[in-house]
Amino acid sequence: ETGVTQSPTHLIKTRGQQVTLRCSSQSGHNTVSWYQQALGQGPQFIFQYYREEENGRGNFPPRFSGLQFPNYSSELNVNALELDDSALYLCASSGGQGRLYTFGSGTRLTVV
């Protein structure tokens, strides 16, 4: 079975721009979560999608938004990028409430 795949692996954006990150969940998983990991820190929960609906959100501003598609893949969109948005963005999928998460390798975003 395939794991969680994220694209792109790296990208560089300019402050004020918008970015879209993509995640393909593991086969059979219907729940996708996104985390932001700043350099040298632990991951912070952004939000989670279950069957195309957001069902939990961390302490992130509205310029962080997401989508989940019928095939359970997901996008993370960030508008009006700030320098502090530079981080590793991790996607994790699971088979539902109480099930274990599988993490992707992440997208390294650098905002200059």
Add this chain to the structure above:
Amino acid sequence: GDSVTQMEGPVTLSEEAFLTINCTYTATGYPSLFWYVQYPGEGLQLLLKATKADDKGSNKGFEATYRKETTSFHLEKGSVQVSDSAVYFCALVDPNNAGNMLTFGGGTRLMVKP
């Protein structure tokens, strides 16, 4: 809110030394506890877990016991190898939180020298 506190690193050990990484937590509910490992340039891999008090999670020689009375979940290994060099994260899932979110500690970098 919930939080996880880990000992700060880096922790530098010689091969075959004993490892302990301390982890304590606060949670409003009765959490499940996890240890994840992150190798350079990679995402997170689940190392072990425990879902109730006195449970012991174990995997690849690593162990951690869920201690409700001390709200701790310390990671131990009897004999570390160079290949264990990585960053280790303690985490919890609190059933009182929407979205089944993971709350992570800040991570502890382990460096094992030959």
